[in-house]
Amino acid sequence: MKKILAFVALGLLVQGCAVLHHVQIGEIDNRKGLKHKPIDLKVSETGVNLNDVKTISRVAVGDQGSKEIREVMDIVSMFQMGPRTGNGVYSIEYIKNIGGLLRSQCPNGNISGLLMVRETMKYPVISGEIVKVKGDCIMAAKD
Amino acid sequence: MKRLILFSMASAFLALTSCTHLQTVSLTSIPPKRDHPIKAETSKFIFLGLNFDNDYVDQMTTQLKNQCPDGIISGVLTKDEVVDYFLFIFMSHKVSATAYCSKAGSRVGQQAGKPRRPSSDGDTPAEQALPVEPGYIE
Numbered sequence: 202m203k204k205i206l207a208f209v210a211l212g213l214l215v216q217g218c219a220v221l222h223h224v225q226i227g228e229i230d231n232r233k234g235l236k237h238k239p240i241d242l243k244v245s246e247t248g249v250n251l252n253d254v255k256t257i258s259r260v261a262v263g264d265q266g267s268k269e270i271r272e273v274m275d276i277v278s279m280f281q282m283g284p285r286t287g288n289g290v291y292s293i294e295y296i297k298n299i300g301g302l303l304r305s306q307c308p309n310g311n312i313s314g315l316l317m318v319r320e321t322m323k324y325p326v327i328s329g330e331i332v333k334v335k336g337d338c339i340m341a342a343k344d
Numbered sequence: 345m346k347r348l349i350l351f352s353m354a355s356a357f358l359a360l361t362s363c364t365h366l367q368t369v370s371l372t373s374i375p376p377k378r379d380h381p382i383k384a385e386t387s388k389f390i391f392l393g394l395n396f397d398n399d400y401v402d403q404m405t406t407q408l409k410n411q412c413p414d415g416i417i418s419g420v421l422t423k424d425e426v427v428d429y430f431l432f433i434f435m436s437h438k439v440s441a442t443a444y445c446s447k448a449g450s451r452v453g454q455q456a457g458k459p460r461r462p463s464s465d466g467d468t469p470a471e472q473a474l475p476v477e478p479g480y481i482e
Contacts (some may be wrong), residue, residue: 218393218394218395218396219395219396219397219398220395221367221398221401221424221437221439222367222368223367223368223424224368224370224401224404224422224424224439225368225370225422226370226372226404226405226408226420226422226441227372227420228372228373228416228417228418228420229405229408229409229412229416229417229418229420229443230416230417231409231412231413231414231415231416231417232414232415232416233413233414314405314409314417316401316402316404316405318398318401320398335402335405
């Protein structure tokens, strides 16, 4: 019974190793006679899970030290309220150039069939906040 | 005995019910001709929340393309759902997309074999844009 509970607890601890937040598919131009070049790009940033920081501090620095850390984390978390996906990151600049990266992979054609995925890869304390974009660069067959 | 019966009934109710949560939804422009609807769906069964990748989503566009060869797929309604079978211990993550297939030459103003004019965002000079086909509606 203890082993089963330990297994369930382990499963809960590692819950959501890869979390899918948002999926979006755009219009797809699948006409023949055109050249299709696949586009695949991924941007990511490191996120921090404040709850994991509090839990680990309890183990690493003991009760007194962890109490001060928890108080600081509680103050920080009050400034991070609101709807969001995944963990907080220090800077959201990593997503601002997605349009430019797409255009650089398709400078002279039409971008079509975009599949955009917002996901999180979770590890203890930190996480990878990822935006993946896949699609096609459509050009005339003679290009 | 009474407690055992009540516990069994409560467990049965929990086991036989499930909840479906809609995570996200998106919709693109809907074409005027909607004679040929198509659908793609992919899902992943997740036990104890142990999910190590989301690569199952990548096959969605391929599924849509296979149903609409030599056409344009538009009016794409994408839904991302989580089906909880039992206390989030057994659950399924399902992504589905329904769309409409317009065959080449059936859409107004577009010639088969010619790429559509890319939308201008001010970065591309007019002379570098693809030539406008006769009858193209902007």
